[in-house]
Amino acid sequence: MKKWAALVVASAMLVTAALPGSAGAVSNAKQAEIVAGVSFREAPSTSGGFIRYLKKGETVTVISQPNAYWYKVRSAKGDTGYVSAQKKYINVSGSGSAGGSAGAGQAPAVSKPATGGTPSQQAQRVIEAGMKYLGTPYEFGSDRSTTDTFDCSDFVRQAFLDGVGLKLPADSRSQGQYLKNKGGVITDWTKLKPGDVMFFMSYRGSKPSAYAGIDKSTARITHNGIYLGNGKVLHTYSKEAGGVRIDDLANKHWEYRFLFGGSVL
The missing domain is CATH 3.90.1720.10 (endopeptidase domain like (from Nostoc punctiforme))
Structure with missing residues (x-):
């Protein structure tokens, strides 16, 4: 992950680097399911205009992945926007959701935080x-x-x-x-x-x-x-x-x- 400072200086546009092994776009459009309610935005940034919430169970088509944090998707209604790429929100082509076996409403498992340091x-x-x-x-x-x-x-x-x-x-x-x-x-x-x-x-x-x-x-x-x-x-x-x-x-x-x-x- 790039240093947090780079995220901030980029005026809330987050990082633009692609995920490892990715050129920043999904080569073939993939179907995905919304795992938990999440913001649907006009741009791949929290400063992007808020369209609506995508609800759990909605299906979307992943068009591309402009950076490590966002997918560009098309909803079943035909509107296009951006959604968080976190697995806790979106399951792309059966990739599974974050949290392993945790059930709905349960806190997902998290790794033990690092201790020490300045x-x-x-x-x-x-x-x-x-x-x-x-x-x-x-x-x-x-x-x-x-x-x-x-x-x-x-x-x-x-x-x-x-x-x-x-x-x-x-x-x-x-x-x-x-x-x-x-x-x-x-x-x-x-x-x-x-x-x-x-x-x-x-x-x-x-x-x-x-x-x-x-x-x-x-x-x-x-x-x-x-x-x-x-x-x-x-x-x-x-x-x-x-x-x-x-x-x-x-x-x-x-x-x-x-x-x-x-x-x-």
Whole structure:
């Protein structure tokens, strides 16, 4: 896998390298089945326009594979778009789904996370773990025992659990308190490091003036995500947004809503 930094600098277009042994395209169109609900997008990126969710059991035709993370597919309805190439979402020509014998609704088996390393190496593993879930559908109050859907804090928790074996508290406010108890809280998001957790207040509008005069030291946490560096955050916040995705922070409501962040490692 290319370094996570390359993923971020590419403006959320992820990597463009093909899978090993592939020229970046599926030579012959193949039939595939959607294994779990997943975002259907207009481009091979989380910034691509959200078309709809493909539902479990739908059949699609794989047209090509533009990079290691996405398939270009045609749905049974005839519309064309892009879907995550993760086996937990799509079974191409009987290749099987991720998770082995795990049944529906069960958490898939994951390899034991690597331990040790420098803080930056650990942060890289967390980011790589989180990137695997791009496009995973959003569900408020998602089941913490599965990876079929996520809400914001569930996603952050799973990325750290998969990446470094750290089991954070289950909700965003408890995760925020966990960071405060560790110390090292940062209130200027431009000083965060990749892999730091970011905490946000409720949406009040798209302009800075909507947040003027608010005491952010006492504002309630309503959202969190993982800082990628280069002004980008990896997170999930609504069904309409298409699930786990990458967003820019600067001059957006995310910047104005930011409360604090820092490393939980």
